[in-house]
């Protein structure tokens with residue numbers, strides 16, 4: 001007899017996403033790591049001012065765009081092992097188990113990222129943070145994460161998952177709001193779009209090949225993008241690799257900081 005679906009999985013299958021509580025102590029630990037990283041980056045370039053305790057927003061506004069984009073390469077935004085281990089444990093018990101799965105894993109960082117960042121090892125997990133500056137074009141285009149897998153696997157990426165898996169069916173994306181995530185600045189999704197037939201595209205950008213969705217389709221679905229209200233109330237979102245989503249650019253004064261990982265379950 002087929003096992004009945006948990007309420008979490010039922011919602012996830014129906015809408016392509018669901019929200020889940022996220023532990024506040026872990027959120028604070030992640031934020032502490034990010035804040036230290038950004039302050040150190042700033043101090044390196046501005047020794048004199050580094051001592052003054054100025055806001056993260058002020059610091060980030062003073063970092064020139066070219067340095068920001070170099071230093072914010074994904075390889076530099078990976079969480080250290082101490083934090084990735086805790087996130088792995090949380091994801092296994094709060095996502096894999098309610099989905100009736102017995103094994104789970106998180107993909108490893110890319111070889112190029114290890115070359116770039118000496119703090120990474122072959123075992124480092126691709127669990128990383130993102131910092132969107134107000135009024136800057138830091139947010140990407142709407143996409144399906146499945147397209148990222150296609151591009152990366154084509155380019156020879158080895159996710160080092162210790163069991164066979166399907167990168168659409170067995171993979172759950174997790175987006176965790178950490179700071180400045182208001183109803184207007186949090187991740188937006190198109191509910192049920194994981195089941196839609198739609199024209200995906202790949203663009204060559206200054207950051208490499210990036211997934212996109214055809215303009216006409218996006219224009220006709222603009223009003224369908226919605227941000228789950230729970231994201232500004234401390235919850236995180238888990239979503240299907242085929243769900244269409246985007247991170248909006250924003251014009252308030254606060255940085256928007258979030259974290260991401262892909263959980264592979266069997």
Ligand SMILES: O=C(O)CCC(=O)C(=O)O
Nearest residue numbers: 139140175246247258260
């Ligand atoms: O946070 C963003 O701006 C985009 C995040 C995203 O695309 C993802 O988590 O898959």
Ligand SMILES: [Fe+2]
Nearest residue numbers: 143144145245
């Ligand atoms: Fe994404």
